[in-house]
Amino acid sequence: MIYLDNAATSWPKPPAVLAAMREFAERWAANPDRGCHRMGIEAGQRVAQARAGLADLLAAPDASCVVFTLNGTDALNMALKGFLRDGDHVVTTSYEHNSVSRPLAGLERAGRLSVTRVDPQDDLTLSPDAVRRACNPKTRLVAVTAASNVFGALNDLASLAKAAHDAGAAILVDAAQMVGAARIDVAAAGLDMVAFPCHKGLFGPMGTGALYVRPGLDLRPLREGGTGARSEDETHPEEMPYRLEAGTPNAHGLAGLAAGLAFLRDTGVERVRERELALARAFSERLSGVKGVTLLSARGSAPRTSIVTLRVSGMASQEVAAALDGRYGIAVRGGLHCAPGAHRALGTFPEGAVRASFGFFNAEGDAESAARAIAELAGGV
Ligand SMILES: Cc1ncc(COP(=O)(O)O)c(C=O)c1O
Structure with missing residues (x-):
């Protein structure tokens, strides 16, 4: 199989990830930090390693700013629903993944907040000036993607953060397609919250995700319960990251993630990026000018991820995906990619x-x- 669906989840995972998960399951799979025994301590160390690895990757001020979640969607829901209050105004884009657009549309339909959606520029990036113009005195949050999972163009996060802050709003970035694929420095860019899955560019298994929360930013927890600490208290602990983490974590997955992050650190984000971009470039160059094939995502000179979106004339996208799978053993994704606005x-x-x-x-x-x-397939060879 030629797997070209890495924007959905990366495959294969580095062998060290599989080995770490296997070792964890066989030797240390006790509840992390909950027991005063060796297995619990070892399990807790794997979770702490994953947290420290993420803080390092993001250049976060400290590891307690990083909260583990179930996936990217869970992290985005925690950020949006934990931060926003009734009557707030939110600026977002018209091309977000459903993981951002649906929670916002739900809150908007319930009459709890108002939303302004900014369209992409011709080069498929988001204009910080357009974000600035969309803000009003009630704007409390700018919630935007770092890179659309359909376009692949990377947005200028520092300028977007400045536009949000100038308007008195915080910024939440959906970094699902950026983490691991390009360097990100949350402190230098001035980001308030960054949500992302860990099963794509970070080489973790499915069921892992994270939310970075800037120190001092107060987020209401959506879930409360056991944390393994302060069991005598009637209320959920206030301090991060436990404030936003309740219940047994996916420690098997986080043990794998710790190994995935070590792989990424040792390989280097730049090297990963260069390799992925070289492949995407070779693919686009080979197809440009082929009759019946229209490349849709390659516009302008903005930095990109390795996503290439295209159409084959006379064939439905799902038909192309099915033919590539069935006849050639190639895995791509057809359809709307959970981002109908991007396709509009x-x-x-x-x-x-x-x-x-x-x-x-x-x-x-x-x-x-x-x-x-x-x-x-296009008949243009
Ligand atoms: C841009 C973007 N945001 C959010 C998500 C949601 O991530 P997850 O599937 O881990 O919930 C994805 C996943 O495809 C994505 O591409």
Whole structure:
């Protein structure tokens, strides 16, 4: 199988991730930090390693700013619903993933807040000036993607944070497609909250996600309960990260994530980025000019991720994805990619498009094989 669906979840995971999860399951799979025995302590150390690894990757001021979640969606819900209050105004984009747009639309429909949605610029990035113009005195949050999972263009987070702060608002970034794929420095960029899954560019297993919360920013917990500490208190602990973490964590997954982060640190985000971009570039170059193939995502000169979105004329996107799978053993994603607004911006709603997303473990020849298969399907070879 040639796997080109790394924007959904990365595959394969580095062997060290599988080994760490296996070792954890076989030797240390007790409840982390809950027991005063060796297994619980070892389990707690794996969780702490994953937290420290994330803080290091994000250049976070300290590890207690990093909260573990179930996935990217869970982190975004925690941020949006834990931060926003009735009567707030939110600025977001018209092309967010459903994990941002649906919670906001739900709160808006319930009459609890108002939302302004900013369209992308021609180069498929978000204009900080347009965000600034969309803010009003009631704006308390700017909630925007770091990189759309359909476009792949990276937004200028520091300028967006400045636009939000100038308007007196906080900024929440959906970094699902950016973490691991490009350098991110939460303190230098002035970000208040950053939500992301850990099963994509961070090489963790599914069921892992995280939310960075700037020190001093007060987020209401959506879940309360056991934390393994201060059991005598009737109320949930106030201090981070326990304030936002209740119940037994996915310690098997976090043991794997700790190994994934070590792999990323040793390899280097820049090296991962260069490799993925070289594959995406080779794929796009091979397909540009092929009759019947329209490349949709490559516009402008903004830095990008390894996502390439395209259409094959005369074929539905799901038909192309099914043919690539069935006839060529190539995994891509058709349809709307949980981001209908992004497809509206590209003019591909409601049909959707084909998305190929390259990962660090793709072989050199994968880009050429996939491009050749698509060219054959398009009849343009
Ligand atoms: C931009 C973006 N935001 C949020 C998510 C949601 O992440 P998860 O599937 O881990 O909940 C995704 C996943 O595809 C995404 O691409």
